[in-house]
Amino acid sequence: MILRRRVAESDQELVVHTAEERKATLDQTLEDWAVDGLRIENRSDFQATIAKGEPVNHLLHALVTFLTVVWIIPWMVMAMTGGVKRKMLSVDEYGDLLVLDVS
Numbered sequence: 001m002i003l004r005r006r007v008a009e010s011d012q013e014l015v016v017h018t019a020e021e022r023k024a025t026l027d028q029t030l031e032d033w034a035v036d037g038l039r040i041e042n043r044s045d046f047q048a049t050i051a052k053g054e055p056v057n058h059l060l061h062a063l064v065t066f067l068t069v070v071w072i073i074p075w076m077v078m079a080m081t082g083g084v085k086r087k088m089l090s091v092d093e094y095g096d097l098l099v100l101d102v103s
Contacts, residue, residue: 017095022046026091033089041086049102051086 017025023045030040033050042049061075086103 014094016093019045022091022093022095025095025097026089029089029091029097038087046092047088047090049086049088051084051103053082053084055084056082 026046026048030043030048030050034040038050038052040048041051056078058075058079061071061078065071065075084103086101088100088102090098090100092098
């Protein structure tokens with residue numbers, strides 16, 4: 001079933017997608033992102049949370065820093081740039097995909 005709604009500020013028509021079409025859009029997007037090495041952490045019908053990376057092991061880095069002192073520089077770089085990066089994907093009723101950085 002395709003419903004149409006007129007947009008007040010323009011002559012463009014928006015097509016409202018069915019639940020199955022929205023799920024298929026999210027499925028295809030998740031497949032594409034999984035190929036790039038991202039993992040699915042949470043999933044519902046029209047939303048998903050994906051992640052890439054691993055958390056920084058601060059206990060190990062503190063121990064190495066205690067033993068070598070100079071290790072504090074790489075540890076600081078890893079703490080600022082490393083870790084888990086998460087994104088939330090959502091498909092709205094018009095089939096548009098919204099991607100938000102949540103980490």
